[in-house]
Each structure stands twice: as structure tokens, then as C-alpha cells.
Amino acid sequence: MSAAPAAQRPVSADGTSAHTSVERYGLLLTAPPARRGWRVLAARVGAMCAVELQKLRHDRTELYTRAVQPALWLLIFGETFTRIRAIPTGGIPYIDYLAPGIIAQSAMFIAIFYGIMIIWERDAGILTKLLVTPTPRSALITGKAFAAGVKALIQAVVVIAIAAVLGVALTWNPLRLLGVAAAVILGSAFFSCLSMSIAGIVLTRDRLMGIGQAITMPLFFASNALYPVAVMPGWLQAISKVNPLSYQVDALRGLLLGTHAHLGMDYLVLVVAAALGITAASALLPRLAR
Amino acid sequence: MKPPGTAGGATEATEAPAVTGAPGAAGVPVPDAVACSALEYAFGTTKAVDGLDLSVVPGEVFGLLGPNGAGKTTAIRCITTLLSVPAGMVRVFGHDVARERMAVRRLLGYVPQQLSADAGLTGRENVALFARVFDVSRRERAERVAQALDAVGLTDAADRLGKTYSGGMVRRLELAQALVSAPRLLILDEPTIGLDPIARTSVWEHINAVRSATGMTVLVTTHYMDEADQYCDRVALMHRGRIHALGTPQELRDDLRERRRREPGGSDAATTLEDVFRDVAGSGLDDQGGDFRDVRSTRRTASRVG
Ligand SMILES: Nc1ncnc2c1ncn2[C@@H]1O[C@H](COP(=O)(O)OP(=O)(O)OP(=O)(O)O)[C@@H](O)[C@H]1O
Ligand SMILES: [Mg+2]
Numbered sequence: 400m401s402a403a404p405a406a407q408r409p410v411s412a413d414g415t416s417a418h419t420s421v422e423r424y425g426l427l428l429t430a431p432p433a434r435r436g437w438r439v440l441a442a443r444v445g446a447m448c449a450v451e452l453q454k455l456r457h458d459r460t461e462l463y464t465r466a467v468q469p470a471l472w473l474l475i476f477g478e479t480f481t482r483i484r485a486i487p488t489g490g491i492p493y494i495d496y497l498a499p500g501i502i503a504q505s506a507m508f509i510a511i512f513y514g515i516m517i518i519w520e521r522d523a524g525i526l527t528k529l530l531v532t533p534t535p536r537s538a539l540i541t542g543k544a545f546a547a548g549v550k551a552l553i554q555a556v557v558v559i560a561i562a563a564v565l566g567v568a569l570t571w572n573p574l575r576l577l578g579v580a581a582a583v584i585l586g587s588a589f590f591s592c593l594s595m596s597i598a599g600i601v602l603t604r605d606r607l608m609g610i611g612q613a614i615t616m617p618l619f620f621a622s623n624a625l626y627p628v629a630v631m632p633g634w635l636q637a638i639s640k641v642n643p644l645s646y647q648v649d650a651l652r653g654l655l656l657g658t659h660a661h662l663g664m665d666y667l668v669l670v671v672a673a674a675l676g677i678t679a680a681s682a683l684l685p686r687l688a689r
Numbered sequence: 690m691k692p693p694g695t696a697g698g699a700t701e702a703t704e705a706p707a708v709t710g711a712p713g714a715a716g717v718p719v720p721d722a723v724a725c726s727a728l729e730y731a732f733g734t735t736k737a738v739d740g741l742d743l744s745v746v747p748g749e750v751f752g753l754l755g756p757n758g759a760g761k762t763t764a765i766r767c768i769t770t771l772l773s774v775p776a777g778m779v780r781v782f783g784h785d786v787a788r789e790r791m792a793v794r795r796l797l798g799y800v801p802q803q804l805s806a807d808a809g810l811t812g813r814e815n816v817a818l819f820a821r822v823f824d825v826s827r828r829e830r831a832e833r834v835a836q837a838l839d840a841v842g843l844t845d846a847a848d849r850l851g852k853t854y855s856g857g858m859v860r861r862l863e864l865a866q867a868l869v870s871a872p873r874l875l876i877l878d879e880p881t882i883g884l885d886p887i888a889r890t891s892v893w894e895h896i897n898a899v900r901s902a903t904g905m906t907v908l909v910t911t912h913y914m915d916e917a918d919q920y921c922d923r924v925a926l927m928h929r930g931r932i933h934a935l936g937t938p939q940e941l942r943d944d945l946r947e948r949r950r951r952e953p954g955g956s957d958a959a960t961t962l963e964d965v966f967r968d969v970a971g972s973g974l975d976d977q978g979g980d981f982r983d984v985r986s987t988r989r990t991a992s993r994v995g
Contacts, residue, residue: 424840424902426833430871431825433795439824446821454809457850524805528866531769531799532822533791688771 433533440538447542448549455553462557469505469558473498473565476625486626491656498562498569499651500624502579503586503644505558506551507618510587511611513547514594518604521687530688537681540595544677547591548584555583559655568656575654578662582654585669586647592676599683624648643672720783722747722874722906723768728778729930730763737763739930747782747873750900750907752917754962755927756970761910762802764927765878768908769799781874795823798867802878802910806862808852812843815851816865823870837869841895857888861895868899875900877909881916889913893920914962924962926969933969941965 434442455462477494480486488496520526529539563569570576594611601607619625621635622644628636639645646668653660723745730738738760745751753761766772768779768786776787784792806815816834825833838847841861846854854862860880867875875896881889893916900907911917917924918938926934926941934941945968946960 424836424899426829426836427840427868427871427899428903430795430873431820431823431829431833434824442824443822446818449821450807450810450814450818453811453814457809457811523807524801524803525807527771527801527803528799528805528819529822530771531794531797532819532870533794533824534822535791685773 439533439535440541443534443538443542444545447539447546451546451549455550462553465505465509465554466557466561468508469501470561472501472504473558473562473567477501477565487630488627489658491658492567494562494565495567495569495656496652497625498558498567499655500622500648501562502555502558502583502651502655503622503648504619504624505554506583506587506647507590507644508615509551509554510547510590511594511615513543513591514596514598514607515604515611517543517595517687518598518602518607522604526687536684537677540592540677540681540684543595544588544591544673544680545584548587551587552580552583555579570655570657578654579651582647582650582665582669585666585673586643588673589643589669589676592673592680595680596676596683599680599686602686618642618644622648643668719747720780721745722749722782723751723908724780725764725768726778728764728767728774730760730767730772730774732763736930738767741927741931743925743932745874745906745908746923747906748904749922750909750920752921752924753908753910753927754912754914754917754924754966755910756966759927759970760930761927762878765876765908765910769797769876770794795870796873798870798872798875798905800860800863800867800875800877800880802882804856804859804863806851806854806859806866808850811848811850812838812854812858812862812865813847815862816869819866820869825869833869837865840868840899841865842891855888857884857891860884860888860892864892864895871903872905874906874908877907879910879912881911881913889916896920914966918962926966928969934965938962 473494477497480497481493484493486493486496517526530536534542559569594607597610598607601610621638622642623639624644628639628645631639646665649660650662650665650669652658653662653665721744723743725741725743728738728741728743729736741760741764743753743764753764755761763772767774768781770786770790770793774787776785779786781793782796784796786793806812807818810818813834816837817830820830820834820837835844835847838844841864843858843861843865846858851859851862864880877896880896881892884892896907897920899905909921921938923935923937924941925932934944936944942960942962942965945965946957949955949960950957
């Protein structure tokens with residue numbers, strides 16, 4: 400190998416062109432100072448959420464198409480079972496009882512989609528480029544998790560509006576609504592990380608689509624979204640107890656309807672689940688980069 | 690030619706940053722922009738990179754050439770921290786990619802082989818994302834993004850969605866994404882693949898304009914020998930995971946011409962960089978390199994561009 404280092408090219412041809420280019424590209428000459436510590440995490444979460452909102456602004460069709468299913472659940476299932484009175488709801492109309500469950504369900508469906516999206520981003524080279532930026536894996540996953548939360552939150556607003564139109568008596572207390580937002584975001588963070596973790600294991604979109612479809616409905620049915628835990632058979636109660644969706648629905652129901660809820664326990668479970676999800680998905684992310 | 694690096698090259702690698710090349714402004718030697726010593730990477734049993742020694746001098750445009758499957762993209766993915774390698778094998782401006790990932794990433798601008806701008810965002814939003822993840826302050830962001838878009842001639846198309854861009858525009862947008870953080874090392878993996886001749890020239894002109902303003906180092910791969918000849922200060926010809934020829938395009942051409950002249954019955958015809966490429970890669974289809982996967986992924990990129 401000839402180890403001849405080449406003569407370096409002159410950096411600028413002449414003084415005048417260098418001058419104009421300094422004006423044109425002035426900011427491109429110096430690297431931005433690095434943020435440190437928690438600010439990195441906050442900035443990355445902000446960046447991912449901004450992208451999500453920008454995409455939603457350019458294309459709202461998903462927002463509308465995803466509103467169809469919850470509307471049908473509330474309209475058909477909710478109205479029918481309100482009339483039949485087959486499910487013990489503790490005195491409130493069934494459609495009211497159902498509404499928080501459907502909010503949680505639609506948020507979960509959005510979040511589960513995130514694993515498919517990260518594989519798509521990997522295949523499109525978008526993820527690859529993000530992985531070459533000063534963004535720790537965990538900050539990238541946290542950003543994605545919160546972006547899923549933001550998207551789910553917007554969807555929740557739509558579902559709440561539909562429920563209100565159908566005459567469901569929901570709270571308008573701003574503090575309680577803040578609690579609702581927190582529960583929606585935390586739950587979505589967990590479910591998006593669950594699906595991104597599975598993405599890191601199965602690595603292809605087809606496999607993940609199958610698994611996603613196979614787990615969402617059982618997660619939904621094995622929760623208190625449609626009926627109280629008390630009416631479930633023992634084995635289903637056991638699954639519901641470890642299903643974060645149940646805790647999310649419990650919190651939403653307590654806050655939106657004023658029913659008896661275990662808010663402390665609910666938020667504790669949601670925070671721990673989200674943290675575990677972020678840890679698992681961050682650990683599995685490098686498999687997607689390979 | 691140097692003998693191939695021995696297996697387990699990590700142990701023999703030096704701990705101090707490799708310092709060759711030009712001295713810095715203060716007379717202190719600057720570390721190489723990229724220094725690989727006995728770099729190896731295998732996918733299962735496929736040794737994609739097999740004892741690669743490479744040093745890229747700060748400020749130069751360095752071309753990494755070689756047939757499909759030579760290991761160029763894999764080497765780049767090792768340098769960009771996408772693939773993890775043992776400490777001591779790769780340094781970027783003196784920072785070990787295994788130990789100082791974040792420091793290395795802050796110095797890098799990377800345009801992958803695949804077209805990878807987000808089609809669902811506008812050009813400006815695509816660049817702003819990279820400004821955000823490189824910690825550009827809110828105060829500076831809009832102006833910096835505008836300058837990056839201006840530097841690649843996309844100011845007028847900045848607020849159109851990425852999916853309305855032509856292949857050449859997407860490539861320039863990706864260039865803007867890479868430039869917004871003022872990288873000291875710009876890594877371009879086949880930046881002109883699938884582009885028409887005018888778009889190719891345009892991409893290179895924008896690279897050179899920014900380079901002359903910023904003095905950044907460029908590491909580029911390409912299959913277009915005319916581009917390598919015209920725009921690269923030095924090129925390395927890679928085959929089966931290691932480098933087989935290194936020098937300025939002129940040196941390599943002259944070297945081959947000299948060897949051809951000395952051959953019994955040799956000719957003194959002028960040689961091109963393509964001749965050098967054929968000489969290194971062997972003529973015709975290679976049995977090992979350029980397997981189906983490579984050709985397919987290259988085609989996919991090409992069709993997405995076109
Ligand atoms: N993700 C992967 N999994 C398995 N093998 C891989 C993977 N990526 C690359 N390879 C193999 O490694 C070798 C080098 O591939 P690489 O993509 O680095 O070549 P290249 O020089 O960039 O080729 P091209 O000019 O076609 O882009 C090839 O044999 C290829 O099949
Ligand atoms: Mg390649």
C-alpha cells in the first residue's frame with residue numbers, strides 16, 4: 400500500500416468567495432454545543448413528539464379512520480348493553496362504563512402500531528440515520544414512547560368527543576383531565592415499548608403484524624375495559640391483574656366517571672410498566688440496527 | 690502492498706490516537722479523520738471486512754471504491770458506530786468508536802446508501818429534526834436549517850413534502866440533514882447512485898461548495914470511476930474486505946500503466962481509474978462478492994431514486 404497522504408486541497412479558492420460563503424453558511428461552520436444529562440433526554444423526546452405532530456398535521460386521515468372503531472364500539476356495543484343491563488356496572492349506564500375502556504383500547508391499538516413503524520423506519524433507513532446522531536438508544540426509545548403517547552392522547556380527545564356526543568357524562572374537571580392525559584401517555588409508552596421490544600426480537604414486519612394482531616385482542620379482553628374483573632373466571636382475573644391495560648382503565652374510569660378507583664396503585668403500575676418497557680426496548684434496539 | 694492484517698488485530702492496535710498527516714494550525718499534529726487498523730467485521734461466517742487498514746487525512750476527499758460486496762458499506766457502518774467493533778480498531782479524529790460513541794457521532798454527518806429522508810415530512814422538517822437531535826438551540830434552529838437548505842439549493846422546495854421530491858432532491862435533502870450539525874467528517878455511501886448526470890454533478894457541486902467553506906473531511910463510496918477520478922483527492926480500492934490499492938487517482942492510473950508497459954508485449958495505452966478497478970476486482974463476475982443480496986439492495990436503492 401502506498402502510504403502517500405495527498406496534498407490537501409486549498410480550503411478556499413480566493414478571499415471573496417470565502418467571504419460570501421461565510422455569510423451564507425455562517426452557522427454551518429461551528430458545531431452546536433452539546434446538551435448534557437437530562438436535557439439530552441428532554442430534547443430527544445421533544446424532537447420525536449414534534450415529528451409526530453408534524454406528520455399528523457400533514458395527514459389527518461389516520462386520525463379519522465382510527466375514530467371509526469371506537470365510535471362503533473360505543474354506538475353498537477355500548478348502546479345495546481346499556482339496554483340489556485347484563486353487565487353489573489355499579490349503577491351507571493353501561494355506555495358510560497365502557498367509554499374509558501374504549502379510550503384505553505384505541506390508545507393501545509395506536510401504541511402497538513409503533514413496533515411496526517420502527518421496523519418500517521429501519522427498512523427505510525430513517526432509523527439508521529437517527530442512530531448515528533448523539534442520541535442514546537434509551538433516549539430514542541423514550542422519545543418514540545412519548546410520541547406514541549402524544550398521538551394516543553390526540554386520539555383520546557377524539558374518542559372523548561364521540562362519547563360526549565353519545566351522551567356519556569364525563570368530567571370536565573381540568574385536574575382530572577390532566578390525570579387522564581398522564582394515564583393515556585404512560586399506558587401508550589408501555590404498549591409502544593412492548594411492540595418495539597417484540598420488533599427487536601422478530602425483526603420483520605410480517606412477523607410483527609401477526610404477533611401484534613395476536614396479542615391486542617387478548618390484552619383487551621383480558622382487562623376490565625368491557626366488564627368488571629369480578630365477573631371474570633379466576634384464570635382471566637389472574638391475567639387481568641398483570642395486564643397494565645386494566646390499571647389504565649381503572650384510572651380513566653375513576654377520573655372520568657368518579658367511580659371508585661385505586662389511583663395510587665394504578666399510576667405506580669403504569670410508571671413501572673413504562674420504565675420496564677423502555678429498558679427492554681432500548682436493550683433490543685441494537686438488533687434492529689444490524 | 691502491505692500484507693493483510695492478522696486476525697485479532699485489536700490486541701496489536703496502538704492506544705494513542707494515530708497521528709499521521711498534516712500538522713494543525715498550532716503545529717500540533719492532528720489525528721487522522723478516520724483511522725482503521727486491522728478492522729474486521731463478520732456477518733455470521735461472511736467476513737464482510739477482513740483486515741482493513743485505512744487512514745483518512747483531515748480535509749481530504751477520500752474515495753472508497755470496490756465491487757459489490759467488497760465491504761464498503763460494512764466498513765462505513767463500523768466507522769459510524771452502527772456496528773460495534775472492539776476497541777482499538779477504529780478512531781475518528783482520535784476518538785475510539787467503541788469507547789466514545791457519542792463524541793464520534795457529534796463529529797459525523799452520514800448519508801446512507803439507501804434514500805432515507807422521511808417522505809411524510811417537508812424538507813424543512815426533515816432538516817429540523819436533525820438540528821434538534823444534534824442539540825441546536827431553539828434560537829438558532831430556524832436560521833441554521835435555512836442555511837443548510839440553502840447550501841444544497843433546496844430553499845424553494847423546503848416546505849414541500851419529501852414524497853414530492855425527485856431522487857436528486859432527496860439526496861440533496863439528505864446532504865442538508867447531514868450538514869446542519871456542521872460535521873467535521875461527512876460520510877457519503879454512494880451519494881449519486883441512480884441519479885441522472887445533471888443531478889450527480891449537482892450533488893457533487895454542493896458537497897464541494899460546503900467543503901470549501903467549512904474545510905470538512907469527506908469519506909465517500911461510489912461505483913462511478915469518473916466521479917472518483919474527478920472529485921477525490923485519494924482513493925482506496927477495496928476487494929473482499931480489504932484494501933488492494935491506495936493513492937491519488939493519478940498515482941493509481943500511472944502505476945497500472947507502468948506495470949502494463951513492463952509486461953511482455955505490454956502496451957503503453959493510457960489507463961483510466963476503471964482499468965485500475967478491473968485490475969483489482971478481476972474481470973467478469975466475481976463468485977464471492979456481488980452476491981444476489983447486494984445486487985438486489987443496490988437495485989432497490991436505484992429504483993427508489995429513479
Ligand atoms: N446485514 C447483513 N447480513 C448479512 N450479510 C451482510 C449484511 N450486510 C452485508 N452483508 C454481506 O457483507 C458483504 C459486504 O457487504 P457490503 O454491503 O459492505 O458491500 P459493499 O461494498 O457496500 O457493496 P455495494 O457496492 O453493493 O454496496 C457482502 O458479502 C454482503 O452480502
Ligand atoms: Mg454498499
